[in-house]
Amino acid sequence: MQTALSIALDALAYGMALFIICIGLSLTMGLMRLVNLAHGAFAMIGGYIASYAARDLGLGYAVGIVLAVAGTILIAIPLERLLFRRIYDRSELSQVLMTIGITFCVIGITNYFFGPTLKTIPLPAELAQPVDLGFRSIAGHRLFVIASGLVVAGGLWFLIERTGFGINLRAAVENAPMARALGVRTEWIYAASFALAIGLAAFGGAVGAEFLPIEPYYALRYMVTFLVVVSVGGAGSIPGALAACILLGAIDVTARYLVPDFGNFFFYLAVILIVCLFPRGLLGRAQ
Amino acid sequence: MTRQAPDSAAAARPMRSLGRDSVGVALVAIAGLAGYWLFPDNLSFLTRMISVALLVLSLDLVVGYCGIASLGQAALYGAGAYAAGIACLAGVTEPFLLILIGAAAGGVTGLLMGTIMLRAHGLPQLVLSIAIVQLLHEAANKAYSVTGGSDGLSGMAPAPLFGIFEFDLWGRTAYLFGLALLVIVFVALKLLVRSPFGMVCRGLKQDPLRVSALGISAFPVLLRMFLISGAVAGTGGALGAIATQVVGLDSVSFELSANALVMLVLGGLGNLYGALIGTVVFMAVEHIVAAFNPFHWLTLVGGLLVAIVLFAPRGLSGSIDEAARILMRGKRRTAP
Numbered sequence: 001m002q003t004a005l006s007i008a009l010d011a012l013a014y015g016m017a018l019f020i021i022c023i024g025l026s027l028t029m030g031l032m033r034l035v036n037l038a039h040g041a042f043a044m045i046g047g048y049i050a051s052y053a054a055r056d057l058g059l060g061y062a063v064g065i066v067l068a069v070a071g072t073i074l075i076a077i078p079l080e081r082l083l084f085r086r087i088y089d090r091s092e093l094s095q096v097l098m099t100i101g102i103t104f105c106v107i108g109i110t111n112y113f114f115g116p117t118l119k120t121i122p123l124p125a126e127l128a129q130p131v132d133l134g135f136r137s138i139a140g141h142r143l144f145v146i147a148s149g150l151v152v153a154g155g156l157w158f159l160i161e162r163t164g165f166g167i168n169l170r171a172a173v174e175n176a177p178m179a180r181a182l183g184v185r186t187e188w189i190y191a192a193s194f195a196l197a198i199g200l201a202a203f204g205g206a207v208g209a210e211f212l213p214i215e216p217y218y219a220l221r222y223m224v225t226f227l228v229v230v231s232v233g234g235a236g237s238i239p240g241a242l243a244a245c246i247l248l249g250a251i252d253v254t255a256r257y258l259v260p261d262f263g264n265f266f267f268y269l270a271v272i273l274i275v276c277l278f279p280r281g282l283l284g285r286a287q
Numbered sequence: 288m289t290r291q292a293p294d295s296a297a298a299a300r301p302m303r304s305l306g307r308d309s310v311g312v313a314l315v316a317i318a319g320l321a322g323y324w325l326f327p328d329n330l331s332f333l334t335r336m337i338s339v340a341l342l343v344l345s346l347d348l349v350v351g352y353c354g355i356a357s358l359g360q361a362a363l364y365g366a367g368a369y370a371a372g373i374a375c376l377a378g379v380t381e382p383f384l385l386i387l388i389g390a391a392a393g394g395v396t397g398l399l400m401g402t403i404m405l406r407a408h409g410l411p412q413l414v415l416s417i418a419i420v421q422l423l424h425e426a427a428n429k430a431y432s433v434t435g436g437s438d439g440l441s442g443m444a445p446a447p448l449f450g451i452f453e454f455d456l457w458g459r460t461a462y463l464f465g466l467a468l469l470v471i472v473f474v475a476l477k478l479l480v481r482s483p484f485g486m487v488c489r490g491l492k493q494d495p496l497r498v499s500a501l502g503i504s505a506f507p508v509l510l511r512m513f514l515i516s517g518a519v520a521g522t523g524g525a526l527g528a529i530a531t532q533v534v535g536l537d538s539v540s541f542e543l544s545a546n547a548l549v550m551l552v553l554g555g556l557g558n559l560y561g562a563l564i565g566t567v568v569f570m571a572v573e574h575i576v577a578a579f580n581p582f583h584w585l586t587l588v589g590g591l592l593v594a595i596v597l598f599a600p601r602g603l604s605g606s607i608d609e610a611a612r613i614l615m616r617g618k619r620r621t622a623p
Contacts, residue, residue, distance in 0.1 A: 035410060086597060092409060093356050094596050097552055100545065101592025108586030216582070224417050224541065231414040265425035271418040272403060279407040 005136060007257050013142035015249025016149030017208030022229045023241050024197030030236015031173045032190060035092055037099040039201050040219045040226055041106040046072045046202025047214035051119040061124045065206045072202035073195050080194050103219045111216040119214040121206060145207055157238055169193055228271050234281025243282050308477055311560060315473060319466040330458040334530040337465040340566040341523025343550050344476060344559060348516040351557035352480060353509055354492030358544050359416030360520060362423045365539025366396035367521025369434055372534035375443040382445050386525045393521015394514050401513025405506055423539050439535035461530035468526060472519060476559055488512055549588060552595060555602030564603050
C-alpha cells in the first residue's frame with residue numbers, strides 16, 4: 001500500500017512535469033499544424049538559463065524561472081521569424097527535418113558553451129523539505145510541480161475558450177484567409193501562440209529538471225517522449241494531453257519501480273497499443 | 288522540333304531512361320571499384336557504408352515512393368543483422384545463406400511493422416515507427432542470452448565465399464561481396480520502382496483518393512512494399528554483421544533510423560541514386576568531421592538539414608538534376 005501510494009504520487013508529479021512541457025507542443029501541433037521537434041530543445045534552453053541564473057549567478061529559484069521563460073522566448077522570436085514561419089504550410093516531413101536540424105544545432109552549440117556535464121537548479125529551502133499531507137509526506141518540489149501543472153492546464157483552458165485572444169486563435173486555425181478578411185492579424189496570433197508554447201516549454205524545462213535532468217542531449221533524449229505524449233493525447237487537446245501525461249507517467253514510473261531492468265520496454269509497448277486503438281489520440285478531434 | 292516532337296519524345300523516353308539507368312548502374316559499380324583501389328586501408332569503413340546504403344535504399348522505398356514518414360527503419364536493419372549474427376554463431380556460416388536469413392528476418396519484421404504502422408496516419412504513424420524501433424531496442428537489450436544484450440554479438444566466423452575467398456583482415460572479400468550485393472539489389476529495385484507496382488505506390492503517395500477510385504486497395508500494396516523494404520534493410524544488416532563480425536545494439540536504434548532519414552533527404556527523396564549519394568556524402572563527411580569533435584558534427588548536420596529544407600527540398604540529386612536540365616536547355620537552345 002505504501003509503495004503503491006508513493007508510486008502514484010511520483011507518477012503524478014512526473015506526469016505533470018511532462019504536461020507542462022508537452023502542452024506547448026500539443027498546441028503548436030494541433031492549432032498551428034507545426035510538427036516542432038525542436039520543442040525539447042527550447043525546454044532545454046530554459047533549463048540551462050534557469051540553472052545559470054540560479055546556480056552560477058545566485059539569483060534564486062523564482063528569478064531563475066522567470067529569466068528562463070523570458071530568455072527562451074527572446075531566443076525563439078528571431079527563429080520564428082527566420083525559420084519556422086517558412087515551414088508553416090510545408091509538408092510534415094519538411095517540418096520534421098527542419099526542426100530536427102534545429103535541435104541538432106542547439107545541442108552542438110549548447111555543448112560548445114556549457115560543456116557536456118549535467119546542470120542542476122538548486123531548490124530553495126521551502127521546496128527542498130518534505131511537506132506532510134496527513135497520510136504521508138511528499139517532497140515540496142513535487143507538490144509545487146503538481147500545482148504548477150494544474151494552474152497551467154486551467155489557465156490555458158481559460159485563455160483558449162474564454163478570451164478574445166482564444167477566439168481569434170481558433171478562428172485563425174479554422175480558416176486563416178477568412179479570419180484575415182475579418183481583420184484578425186493572423187501573423188501576430190501565430191507569433192504570440194508560438195511564444196506562449198515556447199514559454200511553457202522553458203517553464204517546464206526549468207521546473208521539471210528534477211525529473212528530466214538538464215544536459216546537452218536532453219533535446220534529443222526526450223524528444224521522442226514528448227512526441228509520444230502529444231500523439232497519444234491527441235494534438236491540440238488540453239484534456240487529452242493531461243490524460244496522456246498522467247497515464248504514460250504512471251506506466252513509466254510503475255515500470256521503473258517494479259521491473260527496472262526492462263528499461264522503457266513497457267512504456268513503448270503501451271504506446272503502440274494505445275496508438276493502435278486510438279489512431280487519433282485519446283481525445284483527438286476528427287479531421 | 289516541330290509537329291512530330293511529342294510522338295518521338297514519347298517513343299524515345301523508355302529507351303532513353305533504360306539507357307540512362309544502365310549507365311547509372313555502371314557508374315555505381317565503377318565508383319565502388321574506384322573506392323576499392325583508392326582507399327585500400329579503409330575498406331571496412333566502405334563496407335559499412337554499403338551496408339548503410341542498403342538501409343537508406345530501403346527507407347527510400349517507404350518514404351520516397353510511398354510517402355510514409357518513418358523514423359524506425361533501423362528496426363528492420365537490426366532484425367537482419369541479429370538474425371544473421373545469431374545464425375552464424377549457431378553454425379550456419381555460408382555467407383549467401385546468412386544474407387538470405389537476414390533478408391527473411393527483415394522482411395518478416397517489415398510485415399509486422401507495416402501492419403502496425405498502416406493503422407495510423409501522419410504524426411501517430413511517425414510515433415508508431417519510433418515506438419517500434421525503441422521496443423525492439425529494449426527487447427534486444429533485455430534478451431541477453433540470445434542477443435548478448437549491451438555487449439552485442441561477436442566472434443562470428445563466416446565461411447569463405449564460394450569456399451575459396453576468405454573474409455580477411457583487410458576486408459577485401461567483404462567489400463567486393465558487399466559491392467556486388469549492392470549492385471544486384473540496386474538493379475532489382477530500379478526494375479521494381481518502374482514496374483506497375485512501383486507506379487501504384489507512387490500514385491498512392493500523390494493522391495490516395497484517386498488510386499482507390501481506380502479500384503486499388505492501399506493496404507495490401509503498402510504492406511507488400513514494407514515487406515520488400517524490410518528484406519532490403521535486412522540484407523544490409525546481414526552484410527554489416529558478416530563484414531564487421533560484430534552486431535551491437537546501435538544497429539537497432541533510433542539514432543541510426545534518424546541518420547538514415549537525414550542521409551536520404553540529403554541525397555533526395557523518391558530517387559534511388561539520391562539514397563546512394565546521400566549515404567556516401569553523409570558518412571564521408573561524418574568520418575572526417577566527427578574525428579575532430581562529435582558536437583561540431585551535430586551542429587553541421589543540423590545546419591545542413593535546415594538549409595536543405597529551405598533551399599533544396601529535392602536534395603543533392605534533385606539539385607544535380609536541376610542543374611543538368613538548365614545546362615541541357617541551354618545546349619538545346621544554341622543547337623540549330
